[in-house]
Amino acid sequence: MSRLVLKNLTKKFDEVVAVDHVNLEVEEGEFVTLLGPSGCGKTTTLRIIAGFYVPDEGEVYFNDRLMNNVPPNRRNTAMCFQSYALFPHMNVWENIAFGLKMRKIPEAEQKKRVQKALEMLSLVGFEKRKPGQLSGGQQQRVALARAIVTEPDILLFDEPLSNLDAKLRVQVRVEIREMQKRLGITSIYVTHDQDEALAISDRIVVMNQGRIEQVGDPHTIYLYPKTAFVAGFIGIANIFTGRVLKREGNRLLLEAAFGQVWVWAEGSESKIGDEVRFSFRPEDMVLYREGMVNRIRGTIVHAIFMGDSTDLFVEVKGQRLRARGGNLSYSQNVWKLKPGDVVDFGVEETAFRILS
C-alpha cells in the first residue's frame, strides 16, 4: 500500500501536450478515478504511474520515494488492461501466478495465494483453461486475480470494463470496489464512463486536454461542478451565460437568453453588469409550483419516456433546455406531457451553479 503523489507532471508527444502540469495526491487505500473524454490525458497519466512513459517534467512519488527512474517491472504496481492482456499461451493458474513467479515467491506460498485469488473471484475449476476458452467476464476476473495476488502498492485500471456488456459491467464494478475496499489497495482507475466513475470512486479527477478540471468526491463533482466542462461532461446540464441585473446579498438576478432567473451565488464576487456562466441540472427543472421564485414558461419539443423518468426537451425563447421529471405514480404526471404543450417550469435558486 502506498500514498501516491504526482507533482507538476507533464508529458508531450511530439508537439501535443498529453499531460499538462498535473498535481495530485492519493491517500493510502483510496480509490481515485481519472475521468475524461478520449485524449484528455488520463491514460497517459496512468501509464506514467506504471512507468511505461517517462514524464518530461514533474515527479511521481510512491510514499516518499521518487519513482521517475524506476522501470515498470520494479514498481510493484499491478495494472488491469482494457484488453485484459492475459498471456494466451498460459492457463489461468499460470497467468495468475506469473507476478508471483517474477517476485521469486516460494512455490508453497504461490499456491496458497493463487488459490485464494481463485476463490475470491469465483474462478475455481478454471485453473487449467486457457484465456481463449473463457468468456469476457471470466477473462476480466483472471486479469483482476493476476493483479491482486502480487499485493501491489498501487492498483491501476485502464478502462477495464469497456469490453463487457452493460449488465456485467455494473456487476463487475461492484465486485472491483468491494475487493478493493477489503484489500485496502490504493487504486487509480481510468474511465470515460461517468456512471462508472460516480459509482466506484472515493474521489474523481475530471481531466480535459491534459489538465485537471476538478477533483472531488462523486457528490461534489456532480452537484457542485466548478467549470462548464465538468458540468457538461458529468451528467446533463443546461449551461448558459447571464448578465447580472441585481444583487441582493448572495442572490443574483441574471438575464439569460431564456429569461430572467434568481440565482443563489454564495461566494461569488460578481457585480451588476458582469457576465456569469451558470448551469443547472435537468432534474432541477421541475413543474412550477406556487411560491417558486423562478418561473420558466416553455414549449415541449420532445418528451422521451424512460420508465422511471421522462426526458423533456423544452424550447424557451428560442433556447433549448433539458428537463427531467421522475415518473411518480401519484403526482406530477410529467410523462403525460406531449410535444406542443406549453408548460410552466420552476427552478429553485439554490439549484444553480456559478461556473468559472
Add this chain to the structure above:
Amino acid sequence: MTSSLLTTPTPPHVLEARRKRWIYGILTVFFGITQILWVGIPVLMAVLWSLVDPQHPWSFPQLFPEKLSWAQWTYVFKYTNIVRALKTSYSVAPLAVLLSFILSLPTAYVLGRKNIPGKKVFMLVVLLPIIMPGMVVALFLSRVFAAFHLTQSFFGLVLAHTLMGIPYMIRVLTTSFEAIPQDIIDAAENLGANTFVKIKDIFLPMVRPGLLAGMVFAFTTSIEEFNLTFVIGTPTFETIPTILYSFLGYNFIRTNASVVALIMMTPNIILLFIVERILKADYLSASLGKV
C-alpha cells in the same frame, strides 16, 4: 394476403445460408479438381513410374504399366550415392534451419516490434534471394564463397542453405512479432518481468506457431535446394536434388527420377503433417477457444 399466411415465405437468412452452401460446394469441387490435377495425378504417376519393370516398358496406349517391380529402386540405391546424399541433406537442413532461426530472430524482433524507418523497403530486400532466379544467385554467390574458401565445404553448404532459409524465417517471424499486442508485453513488464523473462516466457512462446511455420519453409527449401548446392557443394557433396537433377536433362531417365523424387518428397510431407498437428494444438487451445 391469405396465401402469405398459409405458405410462410423463406426467411432471408435461410436463403443466404443456401446461397453460401452453393458457393462453398462449387469451391470445394473446383479445389478438389485442381488438387487432383496438380498433386494427385503427378504423385500417382511418380509412384507408377518408380515401379516400372525395366523389361516391360510403359508406353502410350497402356493406362497402367504391364508389370511392377522394385528394380528402379534397387538401381538407384545401388548405383548412386543416394544414401550419402540423404545423410548430407538431412544433416545440412536442420543445421541450416537452426542457423537461419538464430540469425533471423533479432532482425525479425526489431522489424516486428520497433518503428524503424525504411521497414517496408527492408522487408522487400529480405525477400530478394528467393525472388531472384536461383541460378543467378548461385553463380555470383559462389564467387563470394570461393573468396572465403567456403566452396566444397560442409560449413559452406550449411551457410548457403541458411541464406535461402532466412527470407522465409524473417518474413514469418516478423509477422508473428507484429501480431503480439503491446498490452501483453506491458502486462508482463508490469508484473515484474525483465527483458530476459519477456523474451523467454512471452515472446518466444507467442511466436512459436510462426517459428514452426518458418522452420518448415526453411527445412523444405533446404531439402529441395539445387542451385547453390550444385555450384558450391558438388562434386564433394551430393544432396537428393543433385542426384535427382542428374537423371534429368540430356540423359533423362524418368523412372529413376521418380524414385528420387519420391525419396525427396515423402519426409517433407510427413514433416508437414506433424507440424500441422502441433500448430493446430497450439492455436486451438491457446486462442481460438473451445475445441
